[in-house]
Amino acid sequence: MQELVTRAKELLKDGTVTRVLGWKNGDLSYNPEPAFFETEEALSDFVYNGFCGANLSKYMIEASKKEGKTLVFLKPCDSYSFNQLLKEHRVDREKAYIIGVGCKGKLDIEAIKKQGIKGIETIKGAEMTDACDTLEISTIYGDKTVSYDDVMLSRCYSCKGKEHVIFDEQMLESRDTATKGRFDEVEAIEKMSPEEKFEFFRKELSKCIRCNACRNVCPACSCRKCVFDSNKFDSAQKANVDTFQENMFHIIRAFHVAGRCTDCGECSRVCPQGIPLHLFNRKFIKDINEFYGDYVAGEDIDAEAPLTHFEFTDREPNEERG
Amino acid sequence: MQRIGVFVCHCGSNIAATVDVKKVVEMMKKEPGVCHAEDYPYMCSEAGQMKILEAVKEHHLTGVVVCSCSPRMHEATFRKAAERAGLNPYMVEIANIREHCSWIHKDMEEATEKAVILARAAVAKVNLNTPLQAGESRVTKRALVIGGGIAGIQTAIDIADAGYEVDIVEKTPSIGGRMSQLDKTFPTLDCSACILTPKMVEAAAHEKINIYTYSEVDKVTGFVGDFTVDIRKKARSVNSDKCTGCGVCQEKCPSKKSLNEFNRGLNTRSAIYTPFAQAIPNVPVIDRDACIKFKTGKCGVCEKVCQAGAIDYAQQDEIITEKYGAIVVATGFDTIKLDNYDEYAYNQSKDVITSLELERIMNAAGPTKGHLERLSDGKAPKEMVFIQCVGSRCSDNRGKSYCSKICCMYTAKHAMLIRDKYPDVNVTVFYIDVRTPGKNFDEFYRRAVEEYGVNYVKGQVGKVAPLPNGKLLVQGSDLLDNKQILKEADMVVLATAIEPEASVRKIATMLTASIDTNNFLTEAHPKLRPVESPTAGVFLSGVCQGPKDIPETVAQAGAAAVKAIGLLAKDKLTTNPCTAKPDELLCNGCSQCANVCPYGAITYLDKEVNDHGIRETRRIAQVNSALCQGCGACTVTCPSGAMDLQGFSNRQIIAEVDAICR
Amino acid sequence: MSHRNYAEKIKEISGVNPYKCMKCGKCSATCPSYSEMDIKPHQFVSYVQSGEIEALAASKSLWKCLSCFACVERCPRDVKPGKLIDAARQLVVRERGGDYLSADEIPALLDEELPQQLLVSAFRRYKR
Amino acid sequence: MPLNENEFRPKIVAFCCNWCSYAGADLAGSSRLSYPADVKIIKVPCSCRVNPMFILRAFEKGADGVILCGCHPGDCHYSTGNYYARRRMTLLFSMLEYLGIEKGRTRVEWVSAAEGVKFSQTMNEFVETIRSLGKNVRLGDLRCKN
Numbered sequence A: 001m002q003e004l005v006t007r008a009k010e011l012l013k014d015g016t017v018t019r020v021l022g023w024k025n026g027d028l029s030y031n032p033e034p035a036f037f038e039t040e041e042a043l044s045d046f047v048y049n050g051f052c053g054a055n056l057s058k059y060m061i062e063a064s065k066k067e068g069k070t071l072v073f074l075k076p077c078d079s080y081s082f083n084q085l086l087k088e089h090r091v092d093r094e095k096a097y098i099i100g101v102g103c104k105g106k107l108d109i110e111a112i113k114k115q116g117i118k119g120i121e122t123i124k125g126a127e128m129t130d131a132c133d134t135l136e137i138s139t140i141y142g143d144k145t146v147s148y149d150d151v152m153l154s155r156c157y158s159c160k161g162k163e164h165v166i167f168d169e170q171m172l173e174s175r176d177t178a179t180k181g182r183f184d185e186v187e188a189i190e191k192m193s194p195e196e197k198f199e200f201f202r203k204e205l206s207k208c209i210r211c212n213a214c215r216n217v218c219p220a221c222s223c224r225k226c227v228f229d230s231n232k233f234d235s236a237q238k239a240n241v242d243t244f245q246e247n248m249f250h251i252i253r254a255f256h257v258a259g260r261c262t263d264c265g266e267c268s269r270v271c272p273q274g275i276p277l278h279l280f281n282r283k284f285i286k287d288i289n290e291f292y293g294d295y296v297a298g299e300d301i302d303a304e305a306p307l308t309h310f311e312f313t314d315r316e317p318n319e320e321r322g
Numbered sequence B: 001m002q003r004i005g006v007f008v009c010h011c012g013s014n015i016a017a018t019v020d021v022k023k024v025v026e027m028m029k030k031e032p033g034v035c036h037a038e039d040y041p042y043m044c045s046e047a048g049q050m051k052i053l054e055a056v057k058e059h060h061l062t063g064v065v066v067c068s069c070s071p072r073m074h075e076a077t078f079r080k081a082a083e084r085a086g087l088n089p090y091m092v093e094i095a096n097i098r099e100h101c102s103w104i105h106k107d108m109e110e111a112t113e114k115a116v117i118l119a120r121a122a123v124a125k126v127n128l129n130t131p132l133q134a135g136e137s138r139v140t141k142r143a144l145v146i147g148g149g150i151a152g153i154q155t156a157i158d159i160a161d162a163g164y165e166v167d168i169v170e171k172t173p174s175i176g177g178r179m180s181q182l183d184k185t186f187p188t189l190d191c192s193a194c195i196l197t198p199k200m201v202e203a204a205a206h207e208k209i210n211i212y213t214y215s216e217v218d219k220v221t222g223f224v225g226d227f228t229v230d231i232r233k234k235a236r237s238v239n240s241d242k243c244t245g246c247g248v249c250q251e252k253c254p255s256k257k258s259l260n261e262f263n264r265g266l267n268t269r270s271a272i273y274t275p276f277a278q279a280i281p282n283v284p285v286i287d288r289d290a291c292i293k294f295k296t297g298k299c300g301v302c303e304k305v306c307q308a309g310a311i312d313y314a315q316q317d318e319i320i321t322e323k324y325g326a327i328v329v330a331t332g333f334d335t336i337k338l339d340n341y342d343e344y345a346y347n348q349s350k351d352v353i354t355s356l357e358l359e360r361i362m363n364a365a366g367p368t369k370g371h372l373e374r375l376s377d378g379k380a381p382k383e384m385v386f387i388q389c390v391g392s393r394c395s396d397n398r399g400k401s402y403c404s405k406i407c408c409m410y411t412a413k414h415a416m417l418i419r420d421k422y423p424d425v426n427v428t429v430f431y432i433d434v435r436t437p438g439k440n441f442d443e444f445y446r447r448a449v450e451e452y453g454v455n456y457v458k459g460q461v462g463k464v465a466p467l468p469n470g471k472l473l474v475q476g477s478d479l480l481d482n483k484q485i486l487k488e489a490d491m492v493v494l495a496t497a498i499e500p501e502a503s504v505r506k507i508a509t510m511l512t513a514s515i516d517t518n519n520f521l522t523e524a525h526p527k528l529r530p531v532e533s534p535t536a537g538v539f540l541s542g543v544c545q546g547p548k549d550i551p552e553t554v555a556q557a558g559a560a561a562v563k564a565i566g567l568l569a570k571d572k573l574t575t576n577p578c579t580a581k582p583d584e585l586l587c588n589g590c591s592q593c594a595n596v597c598p599y600g601a602i603t604y605l606d607k608e609v610n611d612h613g614i615r616e617t618r619r620i621a622q623v624n625s626a627l628c629q630g631c632g633a634c635t636v637t638c639p640s641g642a643m644d645l646q647g648f649s650n651r652q653i654i655a656e657v658d659a660i661c662r
Numbered sequence C: 001m002s003h004r005n006y007a008e009k010i011k012e013i014s015g016v017n018p019y020k021c022m023k024c025g026k027c028s029a030t031c032p033s034y035s036e037m038d039i040k041p042h043q044f045v046s047y048v049q050s051g052e053i054e055a056l057a058a059s060k061s062l063w064k065c066l067s068c069f070a071c072v073e074r075c076p077r078d079v080k081p082g083k084l085i086d087a088a089r090q091l092v093v094r095e096r097g098g099d100y101l102s103a104d105e106i107p108a109l110l111d112e113e114l115p116q117q118l119l120v121s122a123f124r125r126y127k128r
Numbered sequence D: 001m002p003l004n005e006n007e008f009r010p011k012i013v014a015f016c017c018n019w020c021s022y023a024g025a026d027l028a029g030s031s032r033l034s035y036p037a038d039v040k041i042i043k044v045p046c047s048c049r050v051n052p053m054f055i056l057r058a059f060e061k062g063a064d065g066v067i068l069c070g071c072h073p074g075d076c077h078y079s080t081g082n083y084y085a086r087r088r089m090t091l092l093f094s095m096l097e098y099l100g101i102e103k104g105r106t107r108v109e110w111v112s113a114a115e116g117v118k119f120s121q122t123m124n125e126f127v128e129t130i131r132s133l134g135k136n137v138r139l140g141d142l143r144c145k146n
Helices: A002-013 A056-063 A076-087 A109-114 A184-190 A194-205 A213-217 A243-257 A266-270 A278-292 B021-029 B046-059 B071-084 B098-102 B108-127 B150-161 B177-181 B192-205 B248-252 B292-296 B301-305 B355-362 B407-421 B441-450 B504-511 B550-568 B592-596 B633-637 B650-661 C003-014 C026-030 C041-050 C053-058 C070-074 C081-094 C103-109 C116-126 D021-030 D052-060 D081-098 D116-133
Strands: A019-024 A033-037 A070-074 A096-101 A120-124 A134-139 A142-147 A169-171 B004-009 B034-040 B063-068 B092-096 B135-138 B142-146 B165-169 B209-212 B215-223 B226-233 B318-324 B326-329 B333-335 B352-354 B383-390 B426-431 B455-458 B461-466 B472-478 B483-489 B491-496 B498-500 B538-540 B572-575 B580-582 B602-611 B614-623 B643-645 D012-017 D039-044 D065-070 D106-110
Touching: A002 A019, A002 A070, A002 A096, A002 A169, A019 A056, A033 A056, A056 A070, A056 A076, A070 A076, A076 A096, A109 A120, A184 A278, A184 D081, A194 A243, A213 A266, A243 A278, A243 D052, A243 D081, A266 A278, A278 D081, B004 B021, B004 B046, B004 B108, B021 B034, B021 B063, B021 B108, B034 B046, B046 B063, B046 B071, B063 B071, B063 B108, B071 B092, B071 D021, B092 B098, B092 B108, B098 B108, B098 D021, B108 B650, B108 D039, B142 B150, B142 B318, B142 B550, B150 B165, B150 B177, B150 B192, B150 B209, B150 B326, B150 B550, B165 B215, B177 B192, B177 B355, B192 B209, B215 B504, B226 B326, B248 B301, B326 B504, B326 B550, B352 B355, B355 B407, B355 B491, B383 B407, B383 B461, B383 B472, B383 B483, B407 B426, B407 B441, B407 B491, B455 B472, B461 C026, B472 B491, B472 C026, B483 C026, B538 B550, B580 B614, B592 B602, B592 B633, B633 B643, B633 D081, B650 D012, B650 D039, B650 D052, C003 C041, C003 C053, C003 C081, C026 C041, C026 C070, C041 C053, C041 C081, C053 C081, C070 C081, D012 D021, D012 D116, D021 D039, D021 D065, D021 D116, D039 D116, D052 D065, D052 D081, D065 D081, D065 D116, D081 D106, D106 D116
Parallel strands: A019 A070, A070 A096, A096 A169, B004 B034, B004 B063, B063 B092, B142 B165, B142 B326, B165 B209, B326 B538, B352 B491, B383 B426, B383 B491, B426 B455, D012 D039, D012 D065, D065 D106
Antiparallel strands: A019 A033, A120 A134, A134 A142, B135 B572, B215 B226, B226 B318, B333 B498, B461 B472, B472 B483, B580 B643, B602 B614
């Protein structure tokens, strides 16, 4: 992580960038948060470790409007989001100096807690320099160890690969963490009976408290004024009054990002209620791949997005599947 | 809140028979925003429209809902009435309680309940209507006619006589179309060429008409008043300017084996050919598949013998792009394939021919130089049999379900001409019904029967079987004498069904003109607008719209021309104001909408915007309302709802959905 | 046999809608045993349509039809007269009490090579 | 069939495109081809104008079935509208099925201006399907029910 800080300081000093966008420690040792650093001194708070899951692309929308260039550190999966925002003219390539940082898989503190570990004080073994195979966790009830690969974020198990699609420089190596199929969960749900599916999603979506964290963190879901906040559709809803609105918000959100979602998994990571929101987006991605050919959002700026393109031989909506 | 007037029409009894109009009026009075409701037997009548005028004045109405027939019928009428009353015409909504309600439901209570719901939806929509001003778009004073048959020629001449430029695009090497293949025409028995060639010459000589032969339409973009068309002028391999039409090349050309399409493949032609003597332009075309020079590189005889040096093997296809205000489709027809009708042995015996082939046989320029003879052995026939409705009026999927309309008349014509020229030939016609309506048509048919002794037998032919002695055994039934007839015939002529030219479907897709399953172009209204396509600026002339004979084709060609002239005469066209409109403060500038716009009406602009105090330049979508046709594709790809469609806004449709599901 | 329900039954068994017939006569034209029949194929349709089932049931044509289905194949309106006559024949065959093969007729029809089996099945089918 | 209270009366919203299916509905009307009165038609300029929000809104307000009719692919008056609608509805219907909503509740049908018979047959079939599926519960508000 230290090389990142020194490189950032050089770029700040020689004026190529006027600010640095990275992470700094949160109130606890395992929840770093995105932060801007204007000066070299401030960079001492900079941190990059196994817990820095946040995708910084979305912040670049506002950063592009500021004076001068911004240095931004993008993990491989974050770079797809930046590319997608570039395709939609939301970020300015000239205003961004991108360093593609390596990633050894990001950790999920909820997964650690699920292992029955409470009262966490410090966690060691999550640094980029570590081997990232075991974590030593010191808690008020004594020290505990847990395997790195058991407590990663669910998105890391079906990691999209370790190449950055857009960068000015690349630093630090990555570790391939993909072990599961990307659509295994979706296929598992598809095999359920309609009643089971309905129960599954009712159980999940009934937990939704409409805190809009998923919307606020999603790079693809960054309208100036969301349709659920404006009077364009008479669908302005601050809270889910009835169960329908719980479904509706997530279906429409998934539909709006369909063909644009880079499957960065941020929505599921930030959801305070732990709802697996990526299941919606992955369902659309799976359908798009199956019906209209494989498409990875954010991979190629000039590619035709599936929902703003068509073929004469597309299938009919009521056609039986498979 | 709007002040809305609801007018419920009885439509005589069409609506009032199954919808309790009084109850609908009563229910509408209770709707929010409705301050006046009344019913009237005929809202579309002058008196009915006066009701609207008076109500608007008396109750200061700001919106009008008319519960009546389909908006496709009288929306324009009621909008004009509102306009006369000083109301913006787009503050009028129609609830279709006839075609979508009273005509299809029997139970009064149920139909009334539905009528109320439909009316309520219309009121909900008009509540959110905003006054719209129709825009204007320019008109290119030039017309395009696709197809160079009698329909295309007549339309082109009529438009050109009105002083407008016209381009004819004809696929074959010469204009003239199907009519040029006919020998005589009914009911006057004029020689077809004698009445057609003068028209062809007139079209060719007309300074306002420009003819592209051996050419096809490749691409059409734009819309009424402003079409941009790419015409592909296929390479003739002959330079039209130099060629004098002497015809030496056709005589000397060694490759004589290719089938002569003009004579329906009954004889052959040389590789370099003009379809028929009176071809216009009289410039031959090299059939590159048959030409030895193109196939093997040797030969080149035509180049050597051509004194005018007009042969040019290196000629390539040429794409010409032109702008047009109106497009007339005149693509004509062909006879159907008879492969599914093996009971008539058309493919087994050369003496079983279609009527069009008989036209060529009887034509002096035809394969038999006008002598009526059997194609198998060249002998003159003694017994001739005509079979009507071959492939027509068949609801099995082998043939066409419609009646081809012209066969009864041309068969009577053939029978009469044969009996007149060869009195010793017996002619028998097997028919289901002889359909010869119209002026002098039935008299023409009766002359064939009474003066020329043509033997008409009511009953279809079940089978035609070639016999060892070269004759044809015709097995038919005589329903009037209840007999089965077994007749040995020398020649059998099939009155084959006709279908539109195959390439019309491609043209319809390019013009977005609607087309039915039989490949006939659909007219805007079968009775009231027969020569216009629902797509504005596209007109239909001739058989491409439906089976018809030459008199009707010429009449309809004239009508299509007048419609086109009516359009070209205007300097400005009022455009549909229901176009897309972006909300500057909400637009993300993400150009999703531009990707789906079929008309390229959306562009982007970096604009200084004051968003509640935040002043910044943003990338904002701009809609060119002259190009936008109001399809609404962009409004759905726009996630934030910034792009909305005037006249069909998101909130309006949501209001209609709410009103229906309440 | 009252008209109405038998006409309906024939239509139901054959699945034919006689109204689709446009009286073109092609079925009669195609029928190989036309000359043998008293009621012609195109008349099957009009008889069923007008409900004259007695005449149809009593007619010789029922038994002259070879079920070669040429008429079904070539009918331009899919009316399938062959199926109609089949249905009429079904009705007659199912009719109790009708006696179409008496024992004393057998010697006239007998032919030495006639297999025994044929007589048994003929009696089973046509003798009630 | 007259209104008897106990029989389930489905509410069905049909979005019809102005150029083809609305004209097809008119033709069904003028040919007096009946279909149940539960179907109510909303006219939209093109099938590509129908936003998934409208369909979900219909279900939210108590509709039991929603059908979208448009021109046959290739016949669209705006040349490409129905192709976009086809993709959007394919994905939307697949998502609704994924959520456990009965597949029969939503449908797309291409009806040309000349196909009055097909329009009335489609509507009869669709009402029959919805009747067999019964009242739409899953997309309504469950909170006050169970």
